[in-house]
């Protein structure tokens with residue numbers, strides 16, 4: 001077993017990565033586990049940082065097509081909801097940390113690590129929002145109004161933490177697949193590079209949410225049934241995965257789910273991009289979180305029903 005000193009130095013001498021076994025790591029026989037994990041989070045964050053102004057400067061605005069502009073508008077509006085998402089997560093994680101303190105010290109540390117990571121998540125999402133925000137302003141008539149920004153900043157209501165994390169896993173999957181598909185379709189090299197960078201960030205966010213959701217299930221305090229319930233909510237016919245393509249997207253007063261508000265305006269923009277890929281990624285995430293392998297939406301529904309107590 002390496003020493004704390006060796007491990008923290010390995011983070012910047014080597015290639016930092018996301019801790020895959022958070023519950024096990026925080027349960028080690030040491031009272032410095034949380035400090036070590038926070039350092040690991042920071043090293044990974046810094047290792048992957050990029051510069052918004054450099055990225056947008058490389059885009060030739062005169063070469064953006066009407067479709068590119070519409071993609072930028074949809075993405076920029078969607079990214080406005082990440083700040084309230086991260087603000088809500090850090091509050092909920094701290095509340096949960098206090099709730100578990102004295103009852104399950106490792107789980108309390110998991111919640112604190114999650115709340116701590118949400119500051120990096122928030123900062124990374126701010127890169128996405130402001131990169132697209134600049135492009136929306138630079139393209140005539142596409143800047144969001146103050147009213148839109150304030151509306152899209154509504155803080156999401158609290159839910160059970162495992163359910164919350166699974167929604168975030170699937171939201172990141174949807175975003176990453178969407179950006180990667182769009183990147184293949186745009187011809188302007190700078191915009192393509194920006195979309196690829198953001199798609200890669202969303203994958204890392206998904207990996208983080210998966211690792212924390214797994215830690216909750218590993219603790220024995222959260223049941224895998226909640227992970228399956230949210231998966232079913234996404235995968236079912238007319239579910240969240242279909243976003244604004246649905247015949248009846250959700251209409252809420254409390255907050256805005258970005259996937260319900262993707263506008264087309266161009267008949268050749270496919271809002272149902274990469275459904276198969278998204279489904280496969282959802283099955284893989286579910287397996288990582290719960291240890292249960294499923295390969296179809298029917299299996300997801302059946303497993304969920306099996307897990308619900310009679």
Ligand SMILES: [Fe+2]
Nearest residue numbers: 079082125128
């Ligand atoms: Fe994002």
Ligand SMILES: [Fe+2]
Nearest residue numbers: 172201202205
């Ligand atoms: Fe993200």
